[in-house]
Amino acid sequence: MTRNYIAVTYDVCNHNNLYEDLNEYPLDMSIDIDKQIREFAKMDVAPLIKVYVSDTSDFKAFRLYREYKFNEYECSCSQ
């Protein structure tokens, strides 16, 4: 069975109760995941990325696979 992975970028601001999903990207599991994730975070300036895995390509049923946090892209409201 082939597993399908997608990465979802999130924009998060605790000060404004913002928790918004930005974009979805399919992951290529044959190359370095962390590297792809870092690229997505950079592109979307996303402080949070969640990777979801599904056993079907239509993603009818999926579960959280991994979570990545990028402190450098966190909002600067409190500064």
Ligand SMILES: [Zn+2]
């Ligand atoms: Zn903020």
